[in-house]
Amino acid sequence: MPLRDFLTPDEPLGPIRHERILRRRAYDQQDEDPVNLLIYQAEPFDLALHDLHPIILGRRGSGKTAIVAAMLAGSGRKHYFYGRDDAINDNHDIYVFIQSWDHLDEIVNLVGIDCYHSLGSQPMWDDLLPETAARFWARHLWQAIFNQIFRDASSESNPIDYRSKLPLVFKFIEGRDIIDPRESITSETLQKAFELTRDSVLKYLSATKRRCFVIIDSLDLYPITSPRFSRILAGLLRCITNFSDSYDRVKIYCCVPEEVEPHLFTHVANETRDLSPATSYSRLHWKPVDLLKIVAERFREFLKIHLAEDQNFIADISKLNFSHRDNLMTFYGAVMPKYVTNKYGQKEDSVAYLVRHSQLLPRELILLFSRAISISHQETASWRTITSSAIVKAVDESESALARQILRPYMPVYKELIIACEHVLSELPTICTLSELHSVGKRMRKSVSMETDDPWRTLYEIGVLGFIDPDESNRNTQYYEYGLFHFNSHNKIRFANHLRYCVHPLFSGTWHLKRAPGMKFIYPSKIEESYWD
Known part of the structure; x- marks a missing residue:
């Protein structure tokens, strides 16, 4: 596709969704594939892609799907689909993309059924351990790998004869001769057949020096208030880190929206051990x-x-x-x-x-x-x-x-809070004191008591409310006060009489907050001393 078709008078800077550029060629007449031509060697993107941490954290719009699209480019597939993608791989490595909600939800349901039965006669989702859910996730993700190998074998363009090289996979998928006729069909014999099939794939990957990638990019439609969903997904995070430790040639990469991070990570048994930023996740933050x-x-x-x-x-x-x-x-x-x-x-x-x-x-x-x-x-x-x-x-x-x-990702969970903001926050100045927050706090809490016990902390996590950086108090500028928000500071918000609070400019303008003559404007703190550096 010519570059002219991307950069049009209607869209001078091209598509906002970067994956459209990553997945399509910018020139028809050349073999050159300028993957980064319109994403100019961005450091956060490159670090997340090349560090290869299994969990990729970022807010909606931070570029998580662009990273998935770059991985997809390596698979040899010709198109990027937002619906469920059953396309085959043309690359010698094995790629499994779980990139649509219905595909992920199908696996969540299967894992959920296994977890449900494991909880006994009176199942309570709050009793589900991440280790238990992780074990079931591992089995169903291996099943997804078997399914992808089976699909890849149907491609005429695929040079690998998977049917002869991995016969156990085809027996397992087709349900033929997977149990010795002299044995009874029990959960133990079925588990043994599964393990033999899994081990055959691992041996094949090792012998051929190939790899398998499972890439999950479908967590944006998350029912985070559901105990079932949050517990099961916490098991997925444990499973992902286990995969990284257990299999050299099989890797899982999962894009997790920062909006869902607090709800999932609270169910991880040992966050320090299981979700280390040095080994477990990359966080997409932009300068x-x-x-x-x-x-x-x-x-x-x-x-x-x-x-x-x-x-x-x-x-x-x-x-x-x-x-x-x-x-x-x-x-x-x-x-x-x-x-x-x-x-x-x-x-x-x-x-x-x-x-x-x-x-x-x-x-x-x-x-x-x-x-x-x-x-x-x-x-x-x-x-x-x-x-x-x-x-x-x-x-x-x-x-x-x-x-x-x-606000859109938060609407399903905090609808009343977001509606209340327009009416309640508009009574505040853009920069306010703790007492001014208290003056409208009672009415805010009354409106949203069913959604959150602490609306101010929730608004901080969403990125609406921040506080003036006390470390920048001596920085005398003509125009700006420097605000700490969740997107530029992962410290928790503090409430104290000596601190001042602020509403992000996008929301103070949208909701028409009060502005006294001469009041300074809010600029994100600690992003850099200068935005050019």
Whole structure:
């Protein structure tokens, strides 16, 4: 697919969903496959992909599915499906993708049935141990591997004769001759047949120096309040770490939304042992500079296509290496003004203005810049630069949609809390004291008592509420106070009289919080001393 078809006047920076780019070729006439052409060597993405930790944690929009799509590219499959994918692999390695809700839910149900029977005559899901659920998960994931081998064998393009090399797999799937006729069919004999089949796959992988990958990317539709689901999924996390220790050539990778992390990790027996960040998971956190590189690379490619007549300008920006801070700053200085005047009449650095109206997710910065580019073109009939007014208008038009994106994963669980925010938080100033929180706290708790005992802590976990970083209190800036939110600080929120609290700019703007004259604006703390570094 030509790059021109990705970078259009309607979508100047291309698709927000990165996996669409990763899974499709940018050039029809060449063999070159520029996987990272529009995802410009982003450090969080590359680290998560190359560290190969089995659990990939990140919020919706952080790039988890893009990592899965990169793994999918290695499988040799030609397409990426959001529905259930029964496509075969063309690669010699074995890839099993559980990338749709119905596929995962089918396995959850099978594991759940096994767990249910293991709990005895009066099953209570709260009594289910992660070790028990992990054991059942292992069996059903091996079954998924057997099924994939069976499907791969049906492909005419697959050069491997799996039927002759792995006959036990086909006997197991087809249910033929898996039990010695002299033996009774019991759970023990069936388990023995399963173990022999599993061991035959392990021996094959070892002898041929091939690998098997099981990749799970379907946890976004999570019923996290269900004890059954949360207990069973906690068993999956234990199973994943067990697989990493038990099998050198079989690996499981699971994308876990940060939104569900607290609900799952509380059921892990020993979080320190089972979920070490050094060995168990990668967390996708983005710095502004990584996001600005992605935007710059995409915008430059767009300009090469749609501003081809300005050869001198194209030649100048083509020389820039966005891995160098000075080059990145030069590009932004060439395509947008240094400052904007925000809707409150105050002057701000234009890049900082866009960055602070995000929670540092790729889709947010791409959407904001893309909208600003389009509005600027409507104003000037030129793609050459982005105007100050277009930047402010893009933020004003986009912040409600971005706020809804952040809140959407939480709506099934905290619907009343989110509805209450619009009415209750609007009575607060953007930056407030603990006593001001207390002044509306009683009414907030009354509205949401069935969903959460502590709405302020829940809003912190969602990314709505934060607190002013006390370590930055001596940092005297003209425009900003520095806020700690869940997305830029994994410390728990503290409530004390000496601290001040804040609402993220996306929500303070969407819900029209009070703003006193001269009040400073909220900028995420500890993301970097400068957003260029």
